[in-house]
Amino acid sequence: MKVFKQEYQVPFFDCDKFRNMTAISIIDNVILVSTRQLEEMGYGEKWMRDRNLGWVVTQYDLLIDRAPVDEEKIVISTWIENYNKFFSYRNFAIDTMDGERLVTLKSVWVTLNLEQRKLTPLSEEMMDSFGAEKNVVVKTPKISIDQEKLNDLQKFNIRYADLDTNNHITNTSYITWMFESLGIDFLENHKLKELQIRYEKEIQDRDYAEAGLYQDPDDSLKYYHQIFKSDKIACQAMTIWH
Missing domain, CATH: 3.10.129.10 (Hotdog Thioesterase)
Known part of the structure; x- marks a missing residue:
């Protein structure tokens, strides 16, 4: 699997009143890094739009050991670990510049036909280019609401x-x-x-x-x-x- 990394210095507008990076900003920024990976690999927005496809997230599992703080330099990593016919399992991590793990995020994604609003099988060509393991069904956390x-x-x-x-x-x-x-x-x-x-x-x-x-x-x-x-x-x- 191919791991894509980018350094990032946390700006004040990503933080709350206590200068801690918010969960929303964490998610927005790691997704931005995954978008850049897709672009670099040749599967960016134009490739998707030409096929009338869009990415849709179905699940997040976010764990924050410590939120990055204002002006802190961090490293954001992402990789697609597994996939099957419809679901791809993309992971993210945020580390300090010294390698301390601050945040982990596991996510599940599907591709949607934007006209029909229906699930579309994942491109094996795309998934293989990321080095993702094929035909894997990953057990994800279940949420039971009363x-x-x-x-x-x-x-x-x-x-x-x-x-x-x-x-x-x-x-x-x-x-x-x-x-x-x-x-x-x-x-x-x-x-x-x-x-x-x-x-x-x-x-x-x-x-x-x-x-x-x-x-x-x-x-x-x-x-x-x-x-x-x-x-x-x-x-x-x-x-x-x-």
């Missing part, structure tokens, strides 16, 4: 800024809604340790989305989240804080 426990439902208006180049709501918009549903006081006093999120169905209606959550009865720093619209589940997640 629908009866969901409370504190909040509505979030869908903005133009929430839409991406595939005309989808950006995957980080869902995460932002989940975090905001926890409230400012909670976010000011806690740091994210782990995020598991599974995207189920894109929200087509451009009006609003609803976010619900509940606290794990056995762990006060563990929360379950759900984003939905008109009883259709868009995504489910679990967060752990410290």
